Amino acid sequence: MFFADIGLDVVAIDLSDAAIRMLQKLERGNPHFICGDFINESVHQSKSYDYAYSRFTIHAINSKQEQLLLRSMYRALKPGGKFFIEVRGIHDPLYGKGQQQERNAFFYNNHYRRFIVMDELVAALRKIGFRVEYAQERTGFAPYGNDDPPVIRIVAIRQEG
Ligand SMILES: C[S@@+](CC[C@H](N)C(=O)[O-])C[C@H]1O[C@@H](n2cnc3c(N)ncnc32)[C@H](O)[C@@H]1O
Structure with missing residues (x-):
């Protein structure tokens, strides 16, 4: 959120479905929250x-x-x-x-x-x-x-x- 607020386009990734769902409810657009495995190249x-x-x-x-x-x-x-x-x-x-x-x-x-x-x-x-x-x-x-x-x-x- 800090980086988005200073004008960067942010992709924020975490494996925790509960945390990502809660953040997605904020509907900010930026950061773009993804529930995923950051290790995975894809x-x-x-x-x-x-x-x-x-x-x-x-x-x-x-x-x-x-x-x-x-x-x-x-x-x-x-x-x-x-x-x-x-x-x-x-x-x-x-x-x-x-x-x-x-x-x-x-x-x-x-x-x-x-x-x-x-x-x-x-x-x-x-x-x-x-x-x-x-x-x-x-x-x-x-x-x-x-x-x-x-x-x-x-x-x-x-x-x-
Ligand atoms: C100690 S917390 C740090 C959370 C946050 N980055 C912070 O600084 O407060 C570690 C986080 O890594 C996430 N995590 C662990 N393995 C992961 C993976 N393979 N892909 C995405 N997130 C992962 C956990 O769900 C947890 O939210």
Whole structure:
């Protein structure tokens, strides 16, 4: 909604049918809300996005899905397009809480969270063909109420090709 309000044409995708139906009732036109799997290449048109923004979604998927998502975003962005990522990292105070699911992933408080190693995500983006313009992990990126966990923020640029 923020990006739409500043004049960008926004496609907003989430798997949650309930959330998307509620947002579609607002009948705003922009953002255009889609209930779908953002990993799936067919949800995005090839070379159609100037920007992609993944806010707190990469830690909601497993490592295989992450690989597919990065490829899908590479394909969906125009050459020179930017991929903005904000995600929980291994220095988050929630790390290690709950039942372990896979490496760095835990189920806690009804949430699956896979805490990201920043250097690994940067390397994965580079391998696919992104140039990483910015990568930081620190507090102050996503304060919410009394919480201000260290969060990873990355800006990656899709190279020509
Ligand atoms: C931690 S929430 C973050 C929600 C929102 N981006 C925010 O910043 O408040 C993670 C979201 O990712 C969505 N999600 C998880 N896997 C998905 C997938 N494969 N395709 C689309 N959405 C997905 C979930 O439904 C959930 O709404």
